[in-house]
Amino acid sequence: MLKFKALALALFLSGAFAAQASAQCSMSKPTMQKSLYERLGGEAAISAVVDDFAGRVLKDDKINMKFAKSNAPRLLFHLKEQVCAATGGPCKYTGKSMKESHMHMGVTEGEFNALVGHLVDTLDHFKVPEAEKNELLGILGPLKDQIVEVKGDATGTPLPDNFKPAPPLDDKKVKMGPFPKGKMKEKGKEKM
Numbered sequence: 001m002l003k004f005k006a007l008a009l010a011l012f013l014s015g016a017f018a019a020q021a022s023a024q025c026s027m028s029k030p031t032m033q034k035s036l037y038e039r040l041g042g043e044a045a046i047s048a049v050v051d052d053f054a055g056r057v058l059k060d061d062k063i064n065m066k067f068a069k070s071n072a073p074r075l076l077f078h079l080k081e082q083v084c085a086a087t088g089g090p091c092k093y094t095g096k097s098m099k100e101s102h103m104h105m106g107v108t109e110g111e112f113n114a115l116v117g118h119l120v121d122t123l124d125h126f127k128v129p130e131a132e133k134n135e136l137l138g139i140l141g142p143l144k145d146q147i148v149e150v151k152g153d154a155t156g157t158p159l160p161d162n163f164k165p166a167p168p169l170d171d172k173k174v175k176m177g178p179f180p181k182g183k184m185k186e187k188g189k190e191k192m
Contacts, residue, residue, distance in 0.1 A: 035088030062155035081178035
């Protein structure tokens, strides 16, 4: 179960999402199945999941110290952007790579597993069907090694002094949000 849960965290922490999503699209079945982004519920569902997940993480003393220096609007922006891109949505991930963004954080295996547990709990809370949950987790599974820097089950460890967080996004970008407005409107008109 821990290995299964470990697959989930990668979704929120990787700069490799766009490439993986492109590869997944190029291997899609000839039947015109909806993208995972669409099957999950699109922009509104992804926003709700990320907001719920972040709330759980920030309340948990086992892992919230790793976010003590993070700029919350930047973190939420890029998490939503990454999930959108990884699932075949209209977004392009513009944040740092997973390796770069977690460098010098000292993330332990225990903290990683606790974070993943919150992601699985969030997906269960929103009743994401097993097929979609497994597909989402499967896209991102191999990225754990780019996040964890410390072996062992320790949790609640502070950020090392040499960790430098990314600077905040400018207010205009945060206000515009991670979801491309033009593409979303076009899709909405096509379905009407």
